[in-house]
Amino acid sequence: MVANAGERIDYRSGKWIVPDRPIIPFIEGDGIGPDIWRAAQRVFDAAVAKVSGGKRRIVWREVLAGEKSFQASGEWLPEATLAVIREHRVAIKGPLTTPVGGGIRSLNVALRQILDLYACIRPVRWFAGVPCPVKEPQKLDVVIFRENIEDVYAGIEFEAGSVKADKLRDFLLDELGVKTIRESSAIGIKPMSKVGSQRLVVKAIQYALDAGRPSVTLVHKGNIMKFTEGAFRDWGYEIAKERFGGKTVTEADGGKGKGEGGKVTVKDRIADAMFQQVLLRPDEYSVLATPNLNGDYLSDACAAQVGGLGMAPGANVGDGFAVFEATHGTAPKYAGQDKVNPGSVILSGAMMFEELGWKDAAQAVVRGIEGAIGAKRVTYDLTRQMPGATEVPSSAFADAIIEHLA
Numbered sequence: 309m310v311a312n313a314g315e316r317i318d319y320r321s322g323k324w325i326v327p328d329r330p331i332i333p334f335i336e337g338d339g340i341g342p343d344i345w346r347a348a349q350r351v352f353d354a355a356v357a358k359v360s361g362g363k364r365r366i367v368w369r370e371v372l373a374g375e376k377s378f379q380a381s382g383e384w385l386p387e388a389t390l391a392v393i394r395e396h397r398v399a400i401k402g403p404l405t406t407p408v409g410g411g412i413r414s415l416n417v418a419l420r421q422i423l424d425l426y427a428c429i430r431p432v433r434w435f436a437g438v439p440c441p442v443k444e445p446q447k448l449d450v451v452i453f454r455e456n457i458e459d460v461y462a463g464i465e466f467e468a469g470s471v472k473a474d475k476l477r478d479f480l481l482d483e484l485g486v487k488t489i490r491e492s493s494a495i496g497i498k499p500m501s502k503v504g505s506q507r508l509v510v511k512a513i514q515y516a517l518d519a520g521r522p523s524v525t526l527v528h529k530g531n532i533m534k535f536t537e538g539a540f541r542d543w544g545y546e547i548a549k550e551r552f553g554g555k556t557v558t559e560a561d562g563g564k565g566k567g568e569g570g571k572v573t574v575k576d577r578i579a580d581a582m583f584q585q586v587l588l589r590p591d592e593y594s595v596l597a598t599p600n601l602n603g604d605y606l607s608d609a610c611a612a613q614v615g616g617l618g619m620a621p622g623a624n625v626g627d628g629f630a631v632f633e634a635t636h637g638t639a640p641k642y643a644g645q646d647k648v649n650p651g652s653v654i655l656s657g658a659m660m661f662e663e664l665g666w667k668d669a670a671q672a673v674v675r676g677i678e679g680a681i682g683a684k685r686v687t688y689d690l691t692r693q694m695p696g697a698t699e700v701p702s703s704a705f706a707d708a709i710i711e712h713l714a
């Protein structure tokens with residue numbers, strides 16, 4: 309059995325222990341999933357072989373989820389798949405169809421909750437040659453750490469005019485001293501905890517330190533929501549001081565966000581101002597740590613700014629578990645045509661290598677993508693905006709990436 313040729317990745321004292329032949333489960337994905345996965349796997353194998361001289365190799369292990377699984381077993385997300393991912397700790401996936409019909413959870417949400425993948429990480433940078441709406445796209449190079457479990461993801465809502473909403477309104481007015489809530493209002497509650505916020509900020513700061521990035525910005529709406537958004541900011545500063553006191557400096561204490569003295573500057577911005585900042589002064593930002601909803605908006609806005617929504621990679625990471633994924637959907641109309649851009653899942657693989665400490669392989673993949681785009685041998689989505697580019701299938705885009713790994 310192929311799986312026996314590899315070993316498990318482990319996680320001890322906050323660190324990944326990665327053997328030379330790690331077993332990594334993958335979910336191919338629905339729709340265009342098989343097309344992009346085929347292309348991506350070749351790129352990953354070539355990159356690892358190239359940088360390690362053949363010493364390292366990934367032992368891929370397919371696990372089923374989504375339509376492929378439903379057809380095989382009648383289950384969208386079998387317990388066996390979760391058990392394998394739990395055992396091997398790190399997995400990578402293509403897009404999955406969201407099953408239509410009652411009682412079935414979104415597969416992505418299920419994976420996130422079951423493995424407590426509390427940080428959604430989205431790096432956003434420009435690749436030379438990719439068309440985009442701003443003049444100096446190269447100035448934006450950020451990694452967004454978005455809280456992945458709380459805030460609106462744990463949101464509780466009561467419908468306008470419902471008995472529960474009216475009951476809650478009465479309780480808020482009569483018992484909690486709330487002054488006004490208009491009659492027949494819908495009411496939403498968003499819980500944000502200290503522990504949930506701080507573990508996210510810790511991950512962001514640790515990443516900045518490991519990657520040599522100069523600043524971490526806490527993005528919040530604390531001027532309006534003091535005890536949730538404002539607390540996110542305060543808890544962030546508190547844990548930065550407590551856990552990384554000697555390695556961080558706040559802006560208030562003179563940190564300029566230029567990595568002075570090897571220290572990471574911790575600063576904060578109000579969310580609406582942040583949207584202006586990434587457009588007007590993008591090079592002043594490096595790592596962004598956000599509650600769930602702010603990060604949702606900001607990730608897509610930043611990706612759009614560099615023309616990269618279609619190629620944006622993502623990762624959902626917890627303590628000792630991580631699932632890397634393409635951020636686009638299954639684009640069913642292109643399924644089986646070897647046509648679409650495999651860039652998102654390929655860059656997710658680069659993130660996976662970086663997370664596991666295989667920085668050389670991550671860099672090779674990024675070089676390969678830069679090279680293929682530079683050579684203008686790209687898939688249809690990029691050629692339709694890149695004058696003079698040659699349209700190639702997914703598989704040939706992978707070939708071009710592999711040619712440029714070195």
Ligand code: NAP
Pocket residue numbers: 340344402403404405406416618633634635636637638639640648649650651652689
């Ligand atoms: P989608 O699959 O992302 O496709 C929307 C459009 O985006 C496509 O028609 C295509 O645009 C473009 N596109 C997407 N991936 C591309 C790629 N790799 N290369 C080039 N172009 C790409 O969004 P959707 O149609 O809303 O969703 C379809 C299914 O995917 C749904 O079941 C949804 O729930 C699911 N979904 C899953 C995930 C996930 O698993 N993470 C995420 C989002 C959606 P053009 O038509 O302009 O060529």
